Amino acid sequence: MTSETGETGLDSLLSVAAGFMAARTLLAAVELGVFTVLGDGARSGARIAAEAGLHARATPDFLDALVALKLLVRDGDAYRNSADADLYLDRGKPTYAGGVLxxxxxxxxxxxxxxxxxxxxxxxxxxxxxxxxxxxxxxxxxxxxxxxxxxxxxxxxxxxxxxxxxxxxxxxxxxxxxxxxxxxxxxxxxxxxxxxxxxxxxxxxxxxxxxxxxxxxxxxxxxxxxxxxxxxxxxxxxxxxxxxxxxxxxxxxxxxxxxxxxxxxxxxxxxxxxxxxxxxxxxxxxxxxxxxxxxxxxxxxxxxxxxxxxxxxxxxxxxxxxxxxx
The missing domain is CATH 3.40.50.150 (Vaccinia Virus protein VP39)
Incomplete structure (x- = not known):
């Protein structure tokens, strides 16, 4: 069965089953300090990789997955935190809530x-x-x-x-x-x-x-x-x-x-x-x-x-x- 948005019932089931992928991507970004690296402004993917310790092969898909999850914003080849990520996931801010994650x-x-x-x-x-x-x-x-x-x-x-x-x-x-x-x-x-x-x-x-x-x-x-x-x-x-x-x-x-x-x-x-x-x-x-x-x-x-x-x-x-x- 297909919804008005084109999503089938199987799509919905698979979305629930795959929820662990998005969760682990966010948790890895917190663990690696990606949002803290971007706490004082935008960075290129290469610079984020250098500061967060990412491998070159992994960097583009990882950062763009965070964009798709609305945790990062990409302008050209530069990435910056979304508003919520900047407020709660930058370890340098007093509002840091990443310890829960x-x-x-x-x-x-x-x-x-x-x-x-x-x-x-x-x-x-x-x-x-x-x-x-x-x-x-x-x-x-x-x-x-x-x-x-x-x-x-x-x-x-x-x-x-x-x-x-x-x-x-x-x-x-x-x-x-x-x-x-x-x-x-x-x-x-x-x-x-x-x-x-x-x-x-x-x-x-x-x-x-x-x-x-x-x-x-x-x-x-x-x-x-x-x-x-x-x-x-x-x-x-x-x-x-x-x-x-x-x-x-x-x-x-x-x-x-x-x-x-x-x-x-x-x-x-x-x-x-x-x-x-x-x-x-x-x-x-x-x-x-x-x-x-x-x-x-x-x-x-x-x-x-x-x-x-x-x-x-x-x-x-x-x-x-x-x-x-x-």
Missing amino acids: ERMGGHDYPMWGSLTGALRSGEPQVATPVASSPASSPAGAGRDYQDGRAWALAPVVEELIARVDWSGVETVVEVGGAGLLTVRLAQAYPGISGGVVHATPEYAENVERLFLTDQLVTYDDLPPADVYVLSEVLARLDPAARDALLARTHGSLPPGGMLVVQDRMVDDGRRRNTAALLSSLGLLLETPAGRQSTTAEAGAWLAAAGFRDVATEELGHGWSAVVGRR
């Missing part, structure tokens, strides 16, 4: 090669899981990865701030989060303060540097607060640990206190949120029992833990929040 290339990409084994066994395929939350990233994850996650989460955090009623809130504590929500809330609402549980000091410092504040506090355990935010936490836990954490947050909140669960939750019809469903397969690869829930499932967990007025907020970018009151 470096993690994808070095950890996620090889791990996904084991998906068939995980689908057959139901067992994780990595010896040491790497937490998706930057707050609990291993020490070797690096500042670039942490910064990239902060930039990637920033629009989700802004949407959460806009959609939730923060009136009367004085303290917010994130669990498993980056501290970014706490920082942005303190900037938007001067009466709100708080911090993050189990964040590395290095990550807290990075969030403060990126978002120009020194207000973030880190905690080793769950302190009293008006609001707890569980960011990318419940999906990684087995049911017993999940229910225990929800019971603990409910018991620690004051009457009227709020719990916010934030993650890439699957839509209730389980057919629309591709990012969440693929994220859930990633948890299959990494964890013994983790999976992304639907928003309805998360709401039921909160209700079972005693939370009331449970509601769902769609945050865009494949993310959702489920909110409940004690």
Whole structure:
């Protein structure tokens, strides 16, 4: 069957199957520093090859593939970064988010090669899981990865701030989060303060540097607060640990206190949120029992833990929040 654009059903299938080619091309360009080489202006292909260490045979097709992917722009024989690549993939800029792609290339990409084994066994395929939350990233994850996650989460955090009623809130504590929500809330609402549980000091410092504040506090355990935010936490836990954490947050909140669960939750019809469903397969690869829930499932967990007025907020970018009151 052929569409109005001339694409057949087989073309569509092959496009999905070949998606790894475009992904690996982008990841290789980040690894080789191509976008950083072009950070201060256009270069010829030969000059890019010399500075990025490319072989002459590989250079034309590699750079022109990046043009076709809209990551580079070619004018004559000169190449320059696209606007997005220049903003987020030039290591010399404070907005560099390429650390996330470096993690994808070095950890996620090889791990996904084991998906068939995980689908057959139901067992994780990595010896040491790497937490998706930057707050609990291993020490070797690096500042670039942490910064990239902060930039990637920033629009989700802004949407959460806009959609939730923060009136009367004085303290917010994130669990498993980056501290970014706490920082942005303190900037938007001067009466709100708080911090993050189990964040590395290095990550807290990075969030403060990126978002120009020194207000973030880190905690080793769950302190009293008006609001707890569980960011990318419940999906990684087995049911017993999940229910225990929800019971603990409910018991620690004051009457009227709020719990916010934030993650890439699957839509209730389980057919629309591709990012969440693929994220859930990633948890299959990494964890013994983790999976992304639907928003309805998360709401039921909160209700079972005693939370009331449970509601769902769609945050865009494949993310959702489920909110409940004690």
